[in-house]
């Protein structure tokens with residue numbers, strides 16, 4: 001995967017502060033890549049949606065079927081109702097009758113929901129800060145550590161130097177897991193003893209990033225239970241440690257959600273967005289579910305944009321999320 005590749009200046013210089021990190025061609029490549037990842041897992045993604053539009057006319061039975069598919073795919077009742085109401089209204093206004101017309105209206109509505117969260121679509125053209133700090137949070141087993149390894153691998157491929165923080169000091173195995181990835185990827189991992197202070201690990205990681213001239217620091221945190229408020233406090237403390245050194249950071253607080261947990265995942269996500277300022281989502285294990293509708297529920301109800309999708313256990317199985325590509329794959 002080759003995203004977050006810093007724009008290359010012919011003289012090798014970094015882009016200026018207000019210059020986009022990517023050229024339009026690079027943005028196009030990011031979108032194509034996201035499409036390829038989806039094509040691999042598409043059979044499982046709300047697979048039956050496109051088939052609704054096979055008949056030339058979109059009749060009443062099909063509205064019911066559309067509703068059933070969306071709800072069964074974890075879109076959530078509220079978001080499904082919102083989608084259907086808006087699509088029906090536009091169908092009435094435009095007097096659309098053919099399946100192709102209804103399909104286009106639905107497509108635009110689904111894309112609009114995914115673009116609605118504050119900040120809009122992922123800012124692939126946003127300027128790249130000197131040290132990009134990415135905090136990764138989420139419940140046990142969601143896929144944080146694996147996603148971090150994939151991200152580090154992609155960043156390395158793109159010519160960046162990542163440094164990883166083993167701030168999940170809760171379990172010895174968690175530290176070892178990150179270290180193993182670090183060795184495999186030849187990426188520096190900053191770790192302390194099990195039971196140590198996560199804030200201290202983060203502090204040392206930022207120092208290491210500065211010393212190495214690293215471009216990105218990615219912080220792995222414990223798979224904390226969202227019901228334990230002391231653990232949320234720990235996350236807030238980690239954020240404060242970062243901000244003392246880099247007031248604008250973390251630039252991304254990525255919440256990793258296991259796509260197979262459906263509506264339960266939505267509740268987890270809500271707990272995290274309330275406790276720490278989540279700026280984006282990594283939807284892991286999208287390959288393991290036929291219920292991709294959770295993407296719309298998240299965008300519609302939480303207002304958090306999906307940044308990346310995990311489509312397998314391998315290092316290459318992470319792709320930037322692109323709303324248009326995602327929706328087109330669903331309706332194909």
Ligand SMILES: Nc1nc2c(ncn2[C@@H]2O[C@H](COP(=O)(O)OP(=O)(O)OP(=O)(O)O)[C@@H](O)[C@H]2O)c(=O)[nH]1
Nearest residue numbers: 140141142143144145146223284285310311312313
């Ligand atoms: N199929 C599939 N499996 C994944 C994906 N992402 C992660 N996994 C698997 O999910 C399991 C848990 O992943 P971890 O990365 O260890 O999860 P974690 O959030 O760090 O877990 P804790 O550290 O225990 O909180 C591992 O077996 C991963 O290989 C994905 O996109 N697809």
Ligand SMILES: [Mg+2]
Nearest residue numbers: 144145168174
């Ligand atoms: Mg982990």
